[in-house]
Amino acid sequence: MLEVELKASLVNLSTDQIRDSAEKIGFQVKKRLREIDMYFNGNERDFRDTDEALRLRSCQDLSNGGPAQVFITYKGPKQDKVSSTRTEFETSVGELFTMRKLLEALGYQPMYSVDKTRTELCSGQITLCLDCVEGLGNYLELEILAESEVQRDSAVQKLLSLLDLLQVPRDNMTRKSYLELLYFPER
Numbered sequence: 001m002l003e004v005e006l007k008a009s010l011v012n013l014s015t016d017q018i019r020d021s022a023e024k025i026g027f028q029v030k031k032r033l034r035e036i037d038m039y040f041n042g043n044e045r046d047f048r049d050t051d052e053a054l055r056l057r058s059c060q061d062l063s064n065g066g067p068a069q070v071f072i073t074y075k076g077p078k079q080d081k082v083s084s085t086r087t088e089f090e091t092s093v094g095e096l097f098t099m100r101k102l103l104e105a106l107g108y109q110p111m112y113s114v115d116k117t118r119t120e121l122c123s124g125q126i127t128l129c130l131d132c133v134e135g136l137g138n139y140l141e142l143e144i145l146a147e148s149e150v151q152r153d154s155a156v157q158k159l160l161s162l163l164d165l166l167q168v169p170r171d172n173m174t175r176k177s178y179l180e181l182l183y184f185p186e187r
Contacts, residue, residue: 001087001088001089001145001146001147002079002085002086002087002088002145002146002147002148002149002151002152003075003084003085003086003087003088003143003145003146004083004085004143004144004145004146004152004155004156004159005083005084005085005086005141005142005143005159006082006083006084006141006142006156006159006160006163006173007084007139007140007141007142007173007174007175007176008139008140008163008168008169008170008172008173008174009137009138009139009172009174010130010137010138010139010140010168010172011137011138011172013138013168013172015119015130015132015138018130018140018166018168019119019121019130021165021166021167022121022123022128022166023121025123025165026123027121027122027123027126027128028121028122028123029119029120029121030120030121030122030127031061031062031063031119031120032061032062032063032117032118032119032120033059033060033061033062033117033118033119033120034059034060034062034115034116034117034118035057035058035059035060035114035115035116035117035118036057036058036113036114036115037055037056037057037113037114037115037116037178037179038055038056038057038100038110038112038113039053039054039055039110039111039112039113039114039179040054040055040056040103040108040109040110040111041054041108041109041111042054042107042108042109043107043109044107048184050077051077051078052074052075052076052077053073053074053075053177053179054072054073054074054103054108055072055073055074055075056070056071056072056073056093056096056099056100056103056110057070057071057072057073058070058096059071062117068096069092070092070093070094070095070096070099071090071091071092071093072090072091072093072099073088073089073090074088074089074090075087075088076088078175079149079152080152080156081175082156082160082175083156083159083175084175084177085146085152085155085156112179112182112183114133114134114178114179114182115133115134116131116132116133116134116178117131117132118130118131118132125144125145126142126143126144126158126159126162127141127142127143127144128140128141128142128143128162129141129142129143131178133178133181133182135182136178136181136182139178140163140166140168142159142162142163143159144158144159
């Protein structure tokens, strides 16, 4: 499965206005989350050099106050020059502490963390996320899951059209992850 994603800074833009515009064209608020991500790096394989990511995420649904869920995610290298399209594998795990210790026992060390509050809206197969990232500010992420690389280009075009419709300048776009923006802004 390919995660086709566009990301843009919302500096000098109103997140309320973006959300209102999205709702006017059919997006519905799905949930509000707090996500704390812990990124790992291997002794034998430096993910900073290979443009990959291994992440352990604690996800608290702020909408219903339920218990946090934990996910482990592998993201492959970015696949094009416009979006942040990557191969992605993700699954839920039972317990954060145990999974962290398992990864450490396999030689993966926790290196960096990212803390964000996310409002997630959906319309059809598109997910729109309004993120407030600690240390970075507000960002917009637009995502579609694609079955194959053949669908990737049309998915990117669909997301670019939506970005334009929401009046978010393309100059605000970045291909960098929040991890890269926080810890490696010069790259």
